[in-house]
Amino acid sequence: MSSLQNIIYFQAGLGMVANIVLFFFYTFIIVGHKPKPTDLISWQLTFIHIMMILTGGDIWLADIFESLNIENDLKCKATFYTSRMMRGLSICITCLLSVFQAVTISPSTSVLAKFKHKLKKYTIYAFLCIWSFNLSFTSNRIFYVGAYTNMSETSQMKVTKYCALFPMNYIIEGLILIVATSRDVFLVGIMLITSTYMVIILFRHQRKCKHLHNISHLRTSPEKRATQTILVLVIFFVVMYWVDSIISSTSVLLWMYDTVTLTVQKFVMNVYPTITPLVQISSDSRIINVLKNMHSKHYHILKIN
Structure with missing residues (x-):
């Protein structure tokens, strides 16, 4: 068990470092250059992943709250609300990234092509709608989570070291479950549709350019590389998200969370936020060039000294 816990801490540490690097890179792009709509979305996604790792599974914030002497009940509500949100x-945001990339690479003859020049405008509206919905929808959970006590196990379900879920009205619980499931199914469906659309476009483009001699240029085009990256992220997200959902739903239905289940869920929750920045860093030529320049400058300084 301790070895699995060490893996989780390593995973969280790696994810934090990678996301912070990526967050500063996208901040630099947004402030100092002309960002693409997908850069703005990736910047938001990176911030969300930093917060997910901080709040996921009571890994980091528990120690921070404890050092500030904040009472457990407030700590649990704040951590759980932030984590769920x-x-x-x-x-x-992952769904939004998939949709925007599909619009970006759509051919000029496509119906989606007319939206290309309005993507930045739509990005702001999309952010406002997404944040507003999630801020309000998650707020109901504050009333059903609090500090874990030594009461009867049937009246509470321990979900982290200090926190527990409390039973709620069956009608309210059913409505929350229906809305949450409908949202997830709808968004995953959109991601799968846009992913299929992008695969078809890439396949057609590859076939059309088969006769060209400059195939190597086609394979390394930024548009194709970005699309492939998003496809990998979407597929990975869908798998990890539903594994996490199955664990959560099963635990709530059985009203039982054991230590092993909690630890496995912590690991699953942090897989996507950890893998995403590593995939983005390794596939974005702009980041790779910046890192290469930093390395060459460092080497040059060492050589002079």
């Missing part, structure tokens, strides 16, 4: 934001 970021989880919802993650699926919404």
